[in-house]
Amino acid sequence: MDPILDVKNIYTYFYTESGIVEALDGVSFDVMPREPVGIVGESGCGKTVTAKSALRILDKNGRTISGEIIYKGVDLLKLPDMQMRRIRGKEIAMIFQDPMTSLNPIFRIEDQMTEVISLHRKCGKKEAKEIAIEMLDQVGIPDAEKRIIDYPHQFSGGMRQRILIARALSLQPSLLIADEPTTALDVTIQAQVLEIIKEMQKKLGLAMMLITHNLGVVAEITKRVHIFYGGRVVESGLTEDIFLNPKHPYTYALFESIPSLEVDKTRLETIPGMVPRLINPPKGCRFHPRCKFATEVCSRIRPPEIEFGRGRRVACHHFEELNLYIGKDVLREKTVQRDQVKEEV
Amino acid sequence: MASDSFEKFETVDLFSDWDAKTQPIVNLINLKKWFPVSQQALLFSKVVANIKAVDGVNLFLNKGETLGLVGESGCGKSTTARVAVKLEEPTEGSVYFKGIDIFRPMTREEELAIKRQLQMVFQDPYSSLNPRRMILDIIKEPYDIHFPDMTYEEKESRVLEILAKVGLEDYHALRYPHEFSGGQRQRLGIARALAINPEVILLDEPVSALDVSVQAQILNLLHDLQIDFNLTFMFIAHDLSVIKHVSDRVAVMYLGKIMEMCPTGELFRRTAHPYSVSLLSAIPRPDPRIKMDRIILEGDVPSPIDPPTGCPFHPRCYKAQEICSQVTPQLELMDPNHYVSCHFPEK
Numbered sequence: 001m002d003p004i005l006d007v008k009n010i011y012t013y014f015y016t017e018s019g020i021v022e023a024l025d026g027v028s029f030d031v032m033p034r035e036p037v038g039i040v041g042e043s044g045c046g047k048t049v050t051a052k053s054a055l056r057i058l059d060k061n062g063r064t065i066s067g068e069i070i071y072k073g074v075d076l077l078k079l080p081d082m083q084m085r086r087i088r089g090k091e092i093a094m095i096f097q098d099p100m101t102s103l104n105p106i107f108r109i110e111d112q113m114t115e116v117i118s119l120h121r122k123c124g125k126k127e128a129k130e131i132a133i134e135m136l137d138q139v140g141i142p143d144a145e146k147r148i149i150d151y152p153h154q155f156s157g158g159m160r161q162r163i164l165i166a167r168a169l170s171l172q173p174s175l176l177i178a179d180e181p182t183t184a185l186d187v188t189i190q191a192q193v194l195e196i197i198k199e200m201q202k203k204l205g206l207a208m209m210l211i212t213h214n215l216g217v218v219a220e221i222t223k224r225v226h227i228f229y230g231g232r233v234v235e236s237g238l239t240e241d242i243f244l245n246p247k248h249p250y251t252y253a254l255f256e257s258i259p260s261l262e263v264d265k266t267r268l269e270t271i272p273g274m275v276p277r278l279i280n281p282p283k284g285c286r287f288h289p290r291c292k293f294a295t296e297v298c299s300r301i302r303p304p305e306i307e308f309g310r311g312r313r314v315a316c317h318h319f320e321e322l323n324l325y326i327g328k329d330v331l332r333e334k335t336v337q338r339d340q341v342k343e344e345v
Numbered sequence: 346m347a348s349d350s351f352e353k354f355e356t357v358d359l360f361s362d363w364d365a366k367t368q369p370i371v372n373l374i375n376l377k378k379w380f381p382v383s384q385q386a387l388l389f390s391k392v393v394a395n396i397k398a399v400d401g402v403n404l405f406l407n408k409g410e411t412l413g414l415v416g417e418s419g420c421g422k423s424t425t426a427r428v429a430v431k432l433e434e435p436t437e438g439s440v441y442f443k444g445i446d447i448f449r450p451m452t453r454e455e456e457l458a459i460k461r462q463l464q465m466v467f468q469d470p471y472s473s474l475n476p477r478r479m480i481l482d483i484i485k486e487p488y489d490i491h492f493p494d495m496t497y498e499e500k501e502s503r504v505l506e507i508l509a510k511v512g513l514e515d516y517h518a519l520r521y522p523h524e525f526s527g528g529q530r531q532r533l534g535i536a537r538a539l540a541i542n543p544e545v546i547l548l549d550e551p552v553s554a555l556d557v558s559v560q561a562q563i564l565n566l567l568h569d570l571q572i573d574f575n576l577t578f579m580f581i582a583h584d585l586s587v588i589k590h591v592s593d594r595v596a597v598m599y600l601g602k603i604m605e606m607c608p609t610g611e612l613f614r615r616t617a618h619p620y621s622v623s624l625l626s627a628i629p630r631p632d633p634r635i636k637m638d639r640i641i642l643e644g645d646v647p648s649p650i651d652p653p654t655g656c657p658f659h660p661r662c663y664k665a666q667e668i669c670s671q672v673t674p675q676l677e678l679m680d681p682n683h684y685v686s687c688h689f690p691e692k
Contacts, residue, residue, distance in 0.1 A: 042556040156645045186417035186583065188642045191627035195641055213557065216629030240633045257561035259590030261613070261630065267565055268590070271558040274526050 002073070003030035004175055004207045005054065005092075010067030012046075012053045019279045023049045023062070025231040025286075028305075031175065036201055036208040038218040038239065041228030042275050047211045050228075051177045055088055071175070090120045093168035097180035099160035103152040109136075110148045113167050120171045135166040139196050158189035162196060169200060176201070179211045194220060215258060219243055224311075227251050230276045230286035233305075237312035247314045249322065250287045285317065293318050359458050363443040369405035370577055371429060371463075371545055376402040376438035378424050382650065397649050398424040400601030400657075401438070403676050406545065411571065411578040413592030413609065415585055415624075417646055421601040422581045423468070426547045429579070430465045431456075442545075461491050464538040468550040470530035474522040480533060481518040484508070487540045503540070510573070511536045512566060528559035532566065539570065545577045552587060564591060585628055589613065594682075597621045600657035601649055603676055607683040617679060617690040620658045656688070664689050 012024035024046050031037045039047045053064045054076060069076045076087065096102045104112060113135075114128040121131070129148070136144035139162040152160060161181060168176060181197065182190040198221055201208050210221055218225055219239060226236040227248065235248040246252040256269035273290045276282055282289050288298035297317050305315045316322070379395040399421040406412050416422050427433045429440050431447050440447050447459050467473035474483060481504055488500045505515050511532040522530060531551055538546050548567070552560040564587070571578060582588050588595055589609055596606040597618065605618040616622045623640045630637070642661045647653055653660050659669035668688055676686040 042558060158645060186646075187585070187627045188417060188623060189645065190629075191639060191641050194629065195639075214629065215631035219631050219633045219635075220629045243631065243633050254557065255631070257558050258631065259561075259564070259586045261586050261589055261628065262632070262635075265590065267568065268561040270561040270565060272562075274528060274559060275556060 001032060003070075004033045004072060005031040005209070006068075006070040007050070007054065008068040008070065010050075010053060010064055010069060012049055012058065012062060012064045014059070014062040016061060016279075021278045022281055023231050023278055024053065024064075025278075025281070026067075027228075027231070027233055029226045029233055029236055031207050031209055032224075033174070033207050034205045035224065036206075036210060036222045038222035038225040039209060039211045039228060040213065040215065040218055040225055042213055044275050044278070045228040046231040046278075047228055048179055049231075051094060051179055051209065051211060055092060055094060055177070056084055057088070086120075089116060089168075089173070090171050091173055092175045092177060093171060093173035094177040095161075095164050095168050095179065095181050098184055099157055099164055100184070102164055103160060105152050108149050108151055109155075109163055113148070113163075113170065116167060117170050131170055132166070135170045136163065139163075139166045139169075139200070140192075141166070156189075158185055158193060161185065161193050165193075165196060165200065169204065169206075172204070173206070175207045175209065177209045177211070180213070181210075182217060183212070183214070190217075197221065215243075215255070227254075230281055231278055232286060232315065233313075234287065234316070235312075235314050238310055241310065241312060247312070247319055247322070248287075248316050249291045249293050249318075285315075293322055359445055359455055360443040363445075365408045368444055369441075370408045370443060371406040371579070372441040373402055373404040373425070373429060374439050374441070376404075376425065376428060376440065377436045378421075378428050378433060379436045394650050397601050397652060399428065399435075400649075400652065402598075402601070402603055404596055404603055404606065406577055406579055408544075408577055409575060410593040411580055411591055413588035413595040414579060414581045414598060415583065415588045415595060416598035417583060419646060419649065420598045421649070422583075422598055423549050425598070426465060426549050426579065426581055430463050430547055431460065432465070457491055461541050462544045463547075464541070464543040464545070465547045465549065466531075466534045466538045466551050468553065470527050470534055470554060473534055474530060476522050478521070479518070480508075480520055480522070483522075483533070484518075484537050484540055487537065491541050507536045507540050510539065510570065512562075526559075527555050528562060531555065531563055535563075535566070535570070539574070542574070543576070545579070547579045547581070549581045550583070551580070553582065553584065560587075567591070585625065597624065600646065600652050602657055603684070603686065604658065605683075605685050605687075606676070607680075607685075611680075611683055615680075615683075615691075617683065617685045617692075618658075618687050619662050619664050619689075619691065622691060623661075623663075656686075 007027060007029050009026050009028050010024055011026060014021040014023055027050060039050065041047050052058050054069050064077060110129060113132040114125055117128040117131050118125055133144045133148055136148060141147060141159060141162055155163065182193050185193060194217065212218055222239050225239050225242050226233050229250050235242060235251050242251065246255055253269060253271045257271060259268060271290050276286060284300045285298045285303050288294040303315045303317045305313045306319060307313050376399055378399040379397050381392040382394040382396060383390040384393045402425055414422050428435050442459055442463055484504045484507060485500050488495055488503065504518060508517060513532055552563050555563060570576060580591050592609050594607065595609050595612045597604045597620065599620050604620050612621060616625060623642050626637060626640045640663060644661055647660065655670040655672055656674050659665040674686045674688050676684050679685045679690060
């Protein structure tokens, strides 16, 4: 099967007064049809820039200077503007992080939804309204028929995020990009919204790119994950494989640094230093200044991406030697601890 | 420089009656904080409603422990903390610090003596540091207020000492807040609270604005400082996995009230309140093997202007019965150390 979205070696730079920000530095990954894929990383690692590059909605000072973004066999980067407009929303829809600012406060929900629907689906206003009501109903807005004439401020955060999901899905896109869809929400509301996203993804057979820093959300929704660090993909593979057996030192450290509900740790493993600035990024492997396994070669040569197993890719010079150490350690510790917890109960 | 050298500056002896072994260090009793909503009517404005941000909180902190306060946004966690450090006046109820009611009429010396031991770290590391002041001045300010007799050199050397304690360098003292990253700013916030050697620090969401790798650094730092300085923490957060990691006891808050308060392990093993049960089950776990039956709560948190009658959680509760909408359950001792306010707690 061909991937629905195939990102090949893209470089996106931002030109600022203080220098060139190398936001994406040779990023490659793919999304299969009907597959939920996670893009994971800390702030400033290039998650959102990747999505914006694909939709060509970068800020004015940003440009994708090389690479290919193949969507259903067509290179989006070479498409004329007019055709690109038909892709945005209709083919690839996006939900943004902040439900408070993604809706225009001075228009009714009805207007904001029917405008998009009648434009892309080429239908009359009445029909558009029917579609809108049906979509709102599906995402669990009670009394959709009455509430569609309300303004955004009359809805809570969770409800607004549902409206955005409804609006994005009303155009029947093939690919949905969800950029931190639940970050601004409380846990109980997050659980509601995640449930809807999961349900709609299955029902409509959507391919989905879920951008998040929350490892719990990723584990729950996605089948495959790409881990980003400093504008590069450091590791990708099946969610199961990566979560149970991380191979890249960064992925490993990331998992070790989150407090867990299952395992009691007195001290958390930390990653020294902070997320690199991409104006003058580290040479070689971008993680090397913070990596405890780094050697001289890491600071000189960019690590190649090594492929193995079930579509697993890791970009690390020392992955072969670390293989045993990292993998076993995590697995053993977690299983042992979980068994102990069970016994206590 | 030894940290106990502050004693020579103590002028009032307030806490001689307090016994650390039997009494909590901070005790909130039936604390209420209502914010009036007023409407302009001709010339005068009149109060039309009250936002009941904190509505009858009972809570205590024992010396040396970390109490985690968890709840969703708008449930009154931050307001509780702000009242507890005397940044706001309560509408009703009282706050006892080492047996002293901190809202009783008192002299300036007495007030300073209390505030010296009761400090707070704020949530947003970007807006809690004055952008126009140098770090040296920001961290020196507590000394200016509390120890005006101290010489400039002594203040300065203490600032450098405290910066080192939170993992920053000497040269950072001459910089301005915008030159620091989020994690470093949070270290500065902690340094400022720590400067005058308090006994209790209230931490209001100290890690929620940070990336996970930096969050771990701050959590470890807090752990070390607690041991070094023998501190008592109240740690406010909405992330239950962070709460579980840091706290000895947990209080779960909902709509201005405490729903459940118990030792941390107890909360996860023998969850009693239906709200805590739903909250725990709502957290996405970073392990694809865990498949759990999730209790998904219907609807949103009701408005604190017009909270439901009886138990505030009853409209969303899966166990609610008629009595829940009529009688407000009180926070009662269910097992040793396990307080619950529910008519039908889980056994």
